[in-house]
Amino acid sequence: MDFDRSIKIAPSILAADFADFGREIEAVETEGADWIHVDVMDGHFVPNISFGPQMVTAIRKHVRTVMDVHLMIAPVDPYIDAFAQAGADILTTHVEAGPHTHRTLQAIRSAGMKSGLALNPGTPVEAAAALLDLCDLVCVMTVNPGFGGQAFIESQLGQIRQLRAMIGDRNIHVEVDGGVDRRTAGLVADAGADVLVAGTSVFRGGTAAKPSGYGENIRALRDAADNAQGD
Ligand code: DX5
Ligand code: ZN
Numbered sequence: 001m002d003f004d005r006s007i008k009i010a011p012s013i014l015a016a017d018f019a020d021f022g023r024e025i026e027a028v029e030t031e032g033a034d035w036i037h038v039d040v041m042d043g044h045f046v047p048n049i050s051f052g053p054q055m056v057t058a059i060r061k062h063v064r065t066v067m068d069v070h071l072m073i074a075p076v077d078p079y080i081d082a083f084a085q086a087g088a089d090i091l092t093t094h095v096e097a098g099p100h101t102h103r104t105l106q107a108i109r110s111a112g113m114k115s116g117l118a119l120n121p122g123t124p125v126e127a128a129a130a131l132l133d134l135c136d137l138v139c140v141m142t143v144n145p146g147f148g149g150q151a152f153i154e155s156q157l158g159q160i161r162q163l164r165a166m167i168g169d170r171n172i173h174v175e176v177d178g179g180v181d182r183r184t185a186g187l188v189a190d191a192g193a194d195v196l197v198a199g200t201s202v203f204r205g206g207t208a209a210k211p212s213g214y215g216e217n218i219r220a221l222r223d224a225a226d227n228a229q230g231d
Contacts, residue, residue: 007229009035010195011033012039021058027214036063038059041145045072046145068197074097090114140156141156148199156176157188174194185220188225190231202214202217
């Protein structure tokens with residue numbers, strides 16, 4: 001995985017057909033997805049439950065690009081090896097998930113994965129400052145985690161901008177997750193994001209059997225972001 005700041009569209013399979021993840025992943029990749037974003041929820045750190053490492057292992061063989069696993073669970077440490085075994089390329093933990101985020105990020109890298117750090121909307125970006133040297137990606141949540149299809153929290157744009165400035169020339173991706181659509185894609189790219197997670201706005205208007213709608217959605221997001229990034 002080489003580092004660059006080109007726009008990457010990462011469809012979140014939380015908005016895909018749960019009974020058909022294999023074909024859904026293959027469909028969005030064929031239609032231009034750069035990464036596949038996989039949301040793991042435990043019904044404890046967030047109010048919703050999605051799936052665990054066994055499902056991630058099962059879908060791995062369908063992912064040809066990058067498997068970007070977003071953990072919305074607490075605790076994290078007991079499950080790091082399971083997600084490494086499952087084949088996660090990037091494993092993202094929340095700074096709010098426990099008191100020892102520094103140790104967790106070290107453990108993620110030691111297990112051979114890229115490390116990601118996610119911040120809830122209520123958490124100031126300064127919370128990432130002392131951890132940046134242990135991060136390959138920082139994810140700014142633009143909704144409260146737990147569900148797809150929520151409204152983009154506009155005030156997070158300032159946080160994205162601040163984070164991008166804090167990162168400077170370090171090789172750390174700025175990911176944005178939640179409510180990214182054709183309108184907000186341009187706003188987040190302009191603020192400094194290079195990885196755009198999108199569930200609803202990718203999977204709406206298509207199916208695995210008729211994926212051209214997915215392609216149209218992915219291209220629209222990329223165009224909006226590319227135009228804003230180039231400004
Ligand atoms: C929210 C998840 C997101 C979610 C985004 O808790 O982390 O990845 O799937 O969904 P949309 O794009 O529909 O807001
Ligand atoms: Zn996510």
